[in-house]
Amino acid sequence: MFKTSKKEEIFFNMFSETAETTLKAARALDELVKNYVNVDKKINAIEEIEHECDNHIHKIMQQINKSFITPIDREDICEIAKEMDNITDAIESTAHRFKMFNVKSIKEDAIKMVKLIVDCTLELKGVMAELKNMKTSKTLQDMIIEVNRIEDEGDTIFRNAITKLFVVETDPVEITKWKEIYEYLENTLDACEDVANIVEGVVMKHA
Template structure:
């Protein structure tokens, strides 16, 4: 099977790149948000708009799958990529919403570190999908390694951040909401790694 060789294929890879770029924008906004949390409601609204935009990209991919007889990759691979892209974006938006409805008023160094990890991971994802268009499979593998390393950092950060909550007496409500937020952020990093793993499986299949 030819890989991204027909003119019709451009709809698929362009949409994947745009969906990944949308995630980069979302993680940038999230990082800006947690710098101070002074305008968390406004950021949550902006992230909700990006989530809706991400849903549109998913709809385009699913529509094209239904309308296209011969696809550039296996349908299951395209579907997995679409679903995982949507999951990553949903996770970022959910964290921003949680900050609002849980009334998280003060940022922490841990929130900033999580935000930076997610932003860097999103940038590697974007580069991976650009490389996919160019059939640059070596770059995709390199980006996947970087994303895996960032996920390991997020895992360690989650243990450290949650552990810090129990080091001295705190308001139990504050402890619960921050613990859930840190765990949710680590979960987004897990999903990003899952997406990178799907990309790697595609490379193994078509390289």
């Protein structure tokens, strides 16, 4: 039976805190694209959330270094932390591109993809809350599957958005801008799926 001491549970609590911060970043990006005003202020807020996530990751790494026993393999803890950090990094990078590229209005496909990022990070928050119960959880596997399903939906929207971009848009500068933004959004969804896949591997190890 998979059991953890209170001391070992600190890692799962740290994962949950990091996932909460990642969800906060996703919701901030959603607010930016759905209500595209006060852009500088909203991007700065996302940047601050990303720094908050960095702090969570540093704490996880420090805890690994001073823990004699960990509830799951050290490399898995590192991978989960790294990939969650990648999600928030990608969200911040996407947000900055709206300002860097002097974007005047947001395309509907971008709004749809950001909504999926919010959905994915919400599922990952649930995944991290249930990870300590991996042996008995009745919802963990379903949430992992849902992250994969959402990422697949994002792939479809991404492909359609790129196709539409090259068919409808005539300005090569706009094509270049939006192609990169869509790619960053897709990379964010990929990072969400990477976290879910790592967790699934951890669950299988302890099955």
